[in-house]
Amino acid sequence: MLVGMARAVPETHGEILAAAARRFAVTGYKGTSLQDIAREVGCSKAAVLYHFANKETLLAELMAPAIAVFQALDERMAGHTGPDAQRVAAEGFVDLAVRFRREIALLRGEFADLLQQPAFAHIQQISERLIAAFAGHSDRPAARIAALVVLAGIAEACAEFADVPDEELRPALLAVARRALEPTD
Structure with a gap:
């Protein structure tokens, strides 16, 4: 050289x-x-x-481990309803968000645009099922609004509090989710 x-x-x-x-x-x-x-x-x-091959391929590989965990969460949520669906969704999403804080921070503010890319199209359907599970599969607008706010808040908190140890962040996020989500019974 x-x-x-x-x-x-x-x-x-x-x-x-x-x-x-x-x-x-x-x-x-x-x-x-x-x-x-x-x-x-x-x-x-x-x-x-x-x-x-291109920038999208690079991002897809960067995000692949988080997406695999997200897909596994989607499979675990299948068949759960009501409070059980909320519990499975909240625990699984908090674990995912805490584990993949760096990846979440990378997508901050660009998530909606990235979902339009072919490599990430399936994430939109999983996200919709996650919102439904967080809402306890309720059709009430208040339940779906709370679900969306809690999901966004978990992601934002994980990106914002990157220096907080997992063993502190996880229980704090779960406590907030439990308080914010309406019982579906």
Whole structure:
């Protein structure tokens, strides 16, 4: 390699993912270009494209572990109704949000736009089922409003309080969810 030249190909796929996560956290998904990511890694945009077909593919891989847990929660919620649905949904979503705080922070303010991308289209249906479970499958607008507010609040709190230890954050979030959600009996 010639002295002074940027590395042609990053050493690892992981370097690009880490750089993308840092850039998305600072400037958002829409505000970050593949060139920005390449610059942070110290390679060319072509090298980034060698590892990832496009920015959407990069984000999809970054989010894959969280999405897999979200899909598993969706499967656990199936068949539960009323207070049991609320409990399963609240405990599962709080666990997911606490575990994947960094990923939630990356999507802050851009979640609705990202759901429009093909790689994330199925997340919208799971989100709707999660809201329904949080509402105890009630058709009452008040129950659905409370569910949506609690979900958004959990996500926002996890992003905002990234430095609070899991063992403190989890019970605090569950307590708020229990107080805010209406009994469905």
